[in-house]
Amino acid sequence: MTRADEPLVWQVPAVSRVPLAAPVPTDAEWSGFIRRLESRYDVRQVQVDNTHTKSTRRVSDFLDSATRSRIAYLLPTTPLCQGAADADDDVDDNSAGYVADRAILAVYFGPHMQGPSGGVHGGAVASVLDACIGMATNPLSQPEGYLTAQLTVNYRRMMPLGSYGVAWARVFERDDPSRKAYGIARLVDGQALLASRENGESHRLPVYAEASALFVRRKRAVEGASPASLTQRSRL
Numbered sequence: 001m002t003r004a005d006e007p008l009v010w011q012v013p014a015v016s017r018v019p020l021a022a023p024v025p026t027d028a029e030w031s032g033f034i035r036r037l038e039s040r041y042d043v044r045q046v047q048v049d050n051t052h053t054k055s056t057r058r059v060s061d062f063l064d065s066a067t068r069s070r071i072a073y074l075l076p077t078t079p080l081c082q083g084a085a086d087a088d089d090d091v092d093d094n095s096a097g098y099v100a101d102r103a104i105l106a107v108y109f110g111p112h113m114q115g116p117s118g119g120v121h122g123g124a125v126a127s128v129l130d131a132c133i134g135m136a137t138n139p140l141s142q143p144e145g146y147l148t149a150q151l152t153v154n155y156r157r158m159m160p161l162g163s164y165g166v167a168w169a170r171v172f173e174r175d176d177p178s179r180k181a182y183g184i185a186r187l188v189d190g191q192a193l194l195a196s197r198e199n200g201e202s203h204r205l206p207v208y209a210e211a212s213a214l215f216v217r218r219k220r221a222v223e224g225a226s227p228a229s230l231t232q233r234s235r236l
C-alpha cells in the first residue's frame with residue numbers, strides 16, 4: 001500500500017469538558033428549563049410535525065434526532081396578527097391568522113454534537129440558527145412553506161458541549177410578491193440567559209453565533225400535504 005492509499009486517520013483529542021458518557025438532561029430537567037423560558041418570555045412550546053403528509057407517520061426530523069429530542073420550538077403567545085377565531089378554540093382551529101415573525105429555539109448541546117474538542121460542531125450551530133429563522137418565517141409549518149435560500153453564520157465564540165443553547169430569531173422583512181423573507185437569529189447560553197434576565201442584564205450576554213438568512217416560499221405546496229401542523233399543549 002502506498003502512502004497515498006493509506007486511510008486518513010485523524011487523531012481527535014478526547015473531549016475535555018464533558019465526558020462522552022455525559023447524559024442529556026432528564027425529562028424533568030429539560031421540561032423545567034423550557035417552562036422557565038416560557039414564563040420569562042411569554043412564549044409557548046409547540047410541537048412541529050414537518051412530515052407534511054397525512055399518509056406518512058410522523059418521523060423524527062434531523063434536529064430531533066441529533067439532539068436526542070432535547071430541542072424545543074417556542075412561539076409568542078401574543079402573535080402579531082391572529083385570525084378572528086375564538087380564543088377558546090383549539091390551536092389548529094385558530095391558527096389560520098397566526099403571524100409571529102419571532103421564534104425561540106431551545107436546545108441542549110450534548111456530547112454527541114461535538115465538533116472541535118469540547119465544543120459544538122459549527123454545522124449543528126448553523127442548523128439550530130437556520131431552524132429558528134425557519135420557525136419565525138413559517139411558524140405554523142405550512143406545507144407551502146419557506147426554504148432556506150441563503151444562510152450566513154458568524155461564529156463568535158465556541159459553544160461548549162454540555163450547554164443549554166437558546167436561539168431567538170426575528171423576520172425583519174417579507175416581500176410577498178417575490179416570496180422572500182429575511183431573518184436573523186442569535187445563539188446565547190440558555191442558563192446564563194435565564195440567570196441574567198433575573199438581574200436585568202440579558203443585553204450583556206455573550207453571543208455565541210449569529211446568522212442572517214433569506215428564505216424563499218415555495219411556488220406550490222408539497223403534494224398531499226396537510227394544513228397547519230401544530231399540535232400541542234399550548235394555545236397560541
Ligand SMILES: CCCCCCCCCC(=O)SCCNC(=O)CCNC(=O)[C@H](O)C(C)(C)COP(=O)(O)OP(=O)(O)OC[C@H]1O[C@@H](n2cnc3c(N)ncnc32)[C@H](O)[C@@H]1OP(=O)(O)O
Binds near residue numbers: 147149216
Ligand atoms: C416550523 C419548522 C421548524 C423547522 C424549520 C426548518 C427550516 C429548515 C430550512 C431548511 O433547511 S430548507 C432546506 C435547504 N434549502 C433548500 O433545499 C432550498 C433549495 N432551493 C430551492 O428549492 C429553490 O432554489 C428555492 C425554493 C429556494 C427558490 O426556487 P424558486 O424557483 O421558487 O425561486 P425563483 O427562481 O422563482 O426566485 C424567486 C425569488 O427568490 C430569489 N432567489 C431564489 N433562490 C435564491 C437564492 N438561492 N439566493 C438568492 N436569491 C434567491 C430569486 O432571485 C427571486 O427573486 P426576485 O423575484 O427578486 O427576482
